[in-house]
Amino acid sequence: MLYILPYYNFMKRTIILLLLAIYSISIRAQINPCSLSIHGKILEASGGKPIEAATVYIKELQKGDHTNATGEFFIYGVCPGNYTLIIQHLHHDPQIEKIDLQKNIQNKIIYLTCHTDTLHQAIVKGSRLHWEDITVKNKLQGDELFLGSGLSLGKALEKINGLTNLSTGNHISKPAIRGLHSNRVLIMNNELRQEGQQWGNEHAPEIDQYIAKEIEVVKGAQTIQYGSDIIGGLILVNPKSMKLIDKPLAEVNMSAFSNGRALAMSTTLEANIKKYKAISWRLQGTYRFAGNGKTPKYYLKNTGMKELNYSAAVGYHKGNLEAELYHSYFTSDLGIFTGSHIGNLSDLYAAFQRDRPLDSAQFTYAIDLPFQQVQHQLSKAKLKVKIANTGSLKVIYGLQKNLRKEFDNTLATKLPDGSYKPALNFNLVTHNYDFNFEHKALKRFEGSFGVNGFYQVNEYYGAYFIPNYQKFTGGFYWVEKWHKKAFSIEGGLRYDVNQFAIQKWEQNVLLNVKHRYKGFATTLAARYQFPFVTVHINVGSAWRAPFVNELYSFGVHHSAASFEIGDRNLVPERNYNSSITIDFNYQKKTDIEFTLFNNYIHNYINLQPQLPATLTIRGAFPTFAYSQTNANFYGAEFSSSTKLYREIKLHVKTNITIAKNISTNEFLVGIPPARMEGDVDIPILKNSKQQLVWNIGASYIGKQTRANPAMDYVQPPADYFLVHGDLTTHFSLSKFPAQCNIGVNNVLNTNYRDYMNRNRYYANETGRNFYIKFRIVNKS
Amino acid sequence: MKTIIPISQVLFFFFFLSSCDKAPTIPPNPNEEELITTLQITFIDSLGIAPNVVAKYQDLDGDGGNAPLLWDSIKLQTNTTYLANIVLLDETKMPADTISNEVLDEAVDHLFCFEVPDTNCVITRTDKDLNNLEIGLQSTWKTKNQTSGNVRILLRHQPGIKTGDCSLGASDVDLIFGMKIE
The missing domain is CATH 2.60.40.1120 (Carboxypeptidase-like, regulatory domain)
Structure with a gap:
């Protein structure tokens, strides 16, 4: 089953035939x-x-x-x-x-x-924010979260079909949903819009993955409660709800990886106060570090990282009142691969011509220049009141502080004492105000409406990259659902105003420019449950105001060796998203999900090459200017889970996204290539006390042949094939439930480069990686 | 409903508190940042016969924007040995900041590299850093027969990795000058 040959079409046919064979066997009538x-x-x-x-x-x-x-x-x-x-x-x-x-x-x-x-x-199950899944949500929870833990949040999300990562080296990864990322993907971190400097391709979300009890992903424009700008999709990172804490509990998570000699540890403590059961609390902390990663042939210089996070929460829950205070602190230091730090276009071509980076490296945990230092603080106050016979009201205030410093080894940033000041330094402060009223079910209707307010201030110190700005957005929405037995329908509408003022210097004159955008967003989703088959159909339209980097960037982007020019006359982009998902579920034996989607983006904001190249004293830089076009993203996703024999399960998933610039009829760059993954769960031991499952799998990632060569310096890397395997066991340790996972990624130590990693210009991906993960829960 | 009104009022209060118009912070003027605007290379005949030659690249508004004000060609005489001296300046400052002094201070991390059109010009770096590796702020340019073409001058920033190899590091300067030996 797993000898997947590196021929995509052939493999696709083989898999389909095999699946058909499996179904025909399992569907056979019994006598x-x-x-x-x-x-x-x-x-x-x-x-x-x-x-x-x-x-x-x-x-x-x-x-x-x-x-x-x-x-x-x-x-x-x-x-x-x-x-x-x-x-x-x-x-x-x-x-x-x-x-x-x-x-x-x-x-x-x-x-x-x-x-x-x-x-x-x-x-309200867990900390779910919605009552019902008319729209298609992909979830990660429990075992899946545990198995994906230890690396970044983005890496954990790769378990979801259609999610990839736009990465910079092995530790900076930001989730891309069907080829869209950054400002087009909204991440809700514990019910608040995560606000970091997410416009940057090499700025990863500042979220501790261990905080999540459940991660939900909604692809495309299907949700409007959280904002009007969900062009690519939505990721909900949900911690355990405070009101579900009803007894003392301690949980310890640990992961160790051979590649980069990485270690991650996380502990959670939670309990109620003995005398006042209505008050619960939780403390949680994570420490994670890694040294230089290693490709099959060489170490990657300066690719270590360290991350320290903690969070504290207090909840009150009695009768109709629910209140919560939450604070989290995230800090990380991320080494930037020195081989990727290049001067101009000639340097980039020279780096690309080499089959390995010039900088030789040894293993070390030390993080040297250049590196990123990121700090993110998030505070939340929440109040929820149930009003008899009316509904419930939820009020949330959030405060986020994001500090990002990027250090660089340059003459300009070296201080007289030999230390360095940050080359880029941003301070972003965001206030969130959310009011939501969920009315009680009226006949067949359920629904909620609300108001979101948002105020954000950005300040920079050091070199210019994006201007200072003060941004205000305000919006209101209404969502209603209607059900009748197997049929459900949901519709929503929202209106937002987005305005900001920017300050930047131009030829020694301080500019102060105001921008204002407004518009409607809407969604409509329907679901029908046939025997064995559920069909979901969704249409939606969202809009996104141009961000300050798209309007005002002007300068050399070093990690990309390009000169980027913003356009202050850009208008908002608007998408029209539609998708159909067919869910087939047969007697717990077979579960298939198939989706077709189309996401048309009007006035898609895109970096376009511009001639001539910009000449500077440091050499020539290819020049890219932000401009607008119409683009279409479309594709398909397929995933299945089948019982082959008794408890032996086969999982297959594959997806493809195609993105075209409609105006020029050319393919867009930076879209993940088609991929196919398969794995088999083989239970070795199962009794009331213990459980041991062996999993072996492989993934095939195609070469991106649909990319406009004029938009990239080098051609996309070749396709590749990776094998992984692991053993997972559930057992009891001094009566406490424990779980252990031992495995190896990239078993064959394959040399490859990934199209979605910006370091593909300079170096290979990391090689074979052994790991062990362990979790124990003290339930008293 | 009674409890709700004060709560929303409190929240609105926070809202206005945070959004009330305090003057926005003025961002740092990028012109106060360090910038290399000018490269000037001076050639002196070692025998003092041929006249001195000065070639200059000057782009006062930095990257992008207006084209460079000055981008001279280097015109040298045949069969002459010149002593060349490179000066880097930031002329957005008053008075101009001599960046080449900082390069000299950090000579162990910097290397000038030269690419010549043909063998009619041979360049040899003459200055050395603390590790006895060449720098290239000073060099000799030995000319032979008539020729013309381009000479490329690079300043490679090689923090902690300098070995004398030009392919290491990143470019702080990468300029191509037209060159004529006549």
Whole structure:
């Protein structure tokens, strides 16, 4: 299954044939009289939302199953007869169904009603912000988060189909959704818009991955509660909700990696106050460091990092009132690969011509010049009040402080005492104000409306890259949902005003320019649940105001060896996003998700090459100017999970994104190439105390053949094929549940370069990497 | 609802508190940053016969914007040995800042490199840093027969990696001058 040949078309066909073969085997009817089965779905009566972890059992046989995340259960090996089916769930009234079983029952849908007093409790699972998934959300939680931990947040997100990383070396990675990233992807960090200097391609999100209990990804313009500017997609990083803390708990996470000799440690402590159960608290801290990474043949000089984070939270939850105070602190030092630090275009070509960087390196943890030093603080105050027979009101205030310093080894930044001042130095302060009112269900309608306010100040010290600015945005929105049994529909509308003033020097004159943009954003989503198949259809339109770097940048971008020129007359870009997702789910054996999407962006802001090159005393720099065009991003995603034999599971995912400049009919650059991944879970041991699963997999990343060569200095790197394998075990250590994962990435020590890594101009990717991850939870 | 009104008022208060018009901070003027605007190379005949030659590149507004004010060609005489001296200036400052002095202070991290049109001009660096490696602020240019073409002058910044190899590091200066030996 895994001998995936590096021929994309051939491989695609092979996989499809294999999958078809597997399905035809697993779908074959069964003839043994006592091998009848009951398959069905447990849904919420009021919203049609699947209910997870409900118990479904046959009273007469004392035999049953628990529902999975999609609300499905499957009971098999039952003789024909009349039975009583009992369905129970913590927050719902139990339900009894009489069944006459003569042949296999498939896709029986049973609705449960909420306990009247816990209407919203039942709906708010974990720290989920929404009640129901009419739109398609991809989630990472529990084991998936654990298995992806230890590296950056961006790397953990790669488990989601359609997500890649725009990276700079091995530690700076920023998530790209269907080829869009930076200002086109919104990250909600604990219910607040993460506000760092995200316009920069080499500025990674300043978020501690260990804080997340759950990460959700919404691709495309499908959500409007959080902003009008979600052109590429939305990432929700959700910590555990404070009100779910009901007993003392300690959790320790550790990961170690051989490549870069990296180590990550994270600890969480949480509890209620003994005398006042309504008050809960949590303390969490993470320390992570790595030294120089190693490709199969050489070390990468100055690619170490260190990161130290902590967070503290206090919650109050009683009756109709819920309050929370939260503060998090993130700080990291990131070495910039010295081989990537080049002067002008001739230097870049020379670096590219070499098969390995000139700077030879040894292993070291020391971080030398050039490096980035980033600090991010986030504070949140939240209040939620339930008003009987009306709904609930949520008010959030957030304050974020982002400090970014980039140090460089230049004459201009060296101080007389031999130390260096930052070459770039930004200080960004953001205030967020969110009001949300969720009205109680009115007949078949559920909905909420709200107001978002935002005030941000940017100041720079040192060299100019983007101007100082003071920005204000304000917006209001309304979202409504309507359900009838298998059919659900959701629509939303919002209006925003975005205005800012900038200050910059031009020929010794201080400019002060005001910009103002406004517009509507809207979404419409529908879902229909057929037997085994759920269809989601979504259309949406969002808009994004040009950012100050697109308006005002002027200067040499060293890491890209280019001279970038902004255009202060840019207008907002607007997208029209549509997608269809078909979800096929058969008896917990096969789960397939297939998506087609199209994202048309009107007035897409893009860097275009400009002639002639800019001549400076440091040589010639190819010149790029921000301009606008119409672009179309379209593609497909496929993922499947199939039980091959008993508990042996095959996972396959593949996706492709194509991006075209409609005005010139040329392909855009920097779009992730088509990729295909497959892996098999093989349970080795499973009993009530222990569990051991072996996973082996491979990924094939194609060569990006759809990129306009005039827009890049060098051609995209060749395709590559990587193999990985690991063992995961669940066991008990002094009665505490523990989990351990041992594995190796890039087993074959393949030499390759990745199109989405900006360091591909200069060096190979890191080689074989052994790792061990460990987690233990002290539940008392 | 009673509890809600003061809460929203408090939040609005915060909002106006943070957004009330305090004068925006004035950003640093980029002209106060260090900049190399000018490279001047002076040639003196070692025998004192041929006249001195001065060639200059000058771009007072830095990267981009207006084209360089001066970009001379280097005109040398045949069969002469010149002593060449390079000066780098930041002429946005009053008085002009001599950047080449800083290069000399950090000579162990800097190297001038020269690319000549043909063998009719041979350049040899004559100054050395603390590690006994050449710098190139001073050099001899030995000319032979008539020729014309381009000479490329590079200042390579090689922090901690200087070995005398021109391919290391990044360029602080990378200029091409027209050259004529007649």
